[in-house]
Amino acid sequence: MQRPVSFYDTTNLYPDSSIGYLVRVCNQLGMAQLDRVFADEGLTAVQWSALISIHFGRGPTCAALARDLAHDKGAMTRMIDTLEQKGLVRRLRDDDDRRVIQLSLTPAGEAAAMRCRERVIACWNEWLTGWSHDEITTFIAQLQRLRTTLESAAPCAA
Amino acid sequence: MQRPVSFYDTTNLYPDSSIGYLVRVCNQLGMAQLDRVFADEGLTAVQWSALISIHFGRGPTCAALARDLAHDKGAMTRMIDTLEQKGLVRRLRDDDDRRVIQLSLTPAGEAAAMRCRERVIACWNEWLTGWSHDEITTFIAQLQRLRTTLESAAPCAA
DNA sequence: CGATATTGACTGCCGATGCAATCATTGCCA
């Protein structure tokens, strides 16, 4: 069995060809754009993604939410604090496992999350103008594949 | 001429299919991994990317560097401060345009950037195990395309 | 030529983030 060929070497890893660099820049630019879009809702892009994650049942608890968004656990506690103060998120102690605090959206939180969602949809459709359906689904699949790898990756040996 | 079909609507924008969510999570996970890799060099992943950007002539000045990395200009000044104190970066006032301060790497900065680069190459080759050459180049091209769009995008109307 | 706009570097300020430690609760296993 042959060892797979390595893609990167010292001759071809430069910013424009670096997945890490490109992913970071795309993230920075996209988040900055969305922060401005959400400004009049009093939300940041990260806060909105937390609301959405709760909405879709990916973040039933604070720890799960932090894992889902690859966000710091401590910082997540404080983010939930502010979202709770805004009246968008509810905390409810779990009776079965008393370590856990269940998170859920208030009606106001649901409404805000859905309002923002429509604007995010509009933004992305604008940004993806000219992309074919196949290009987009391929791109999403590749991002998912990368996420899965990074999630399960042991600390890199290098 | 027909208006292109929109990809996203309220039935298919959820975290696992959202480019924004996936890009963010990949960035968070990748940067966290690289932060640990660079820890013994006393560098963070963001600092390293600044060094590389200077190395490749993409960040000849503080402002250009901030644009290249989609990083805050003020924060960049302070990052250069610390990299200068570490003896990795040099500042040199430009004589032609006296607003500008030219950035360059010291020999120590070059060496550190290249050492880290090799480790980054190793990490990415590990993370991309199983990807075909074509899949990787396609992925990179799509990320570049997205970056270009986001860079030139006016504030989203939505 | 002169006023205004633009650009680059820098700074103060505030909020957010990551890390480490703590405490409570639960799971696991000898």
Added chain:
DNA sequence: TGGCAATGATTGCATCGGCAGTCAATATCG
């Protein structure tokens, strides 16, 4: 059962990042 590891939530601490404003130098245009 009893002790120990694991998990969840929280907090303190240091740092970082984004925003807005300032100052200096340059470009633009009437």
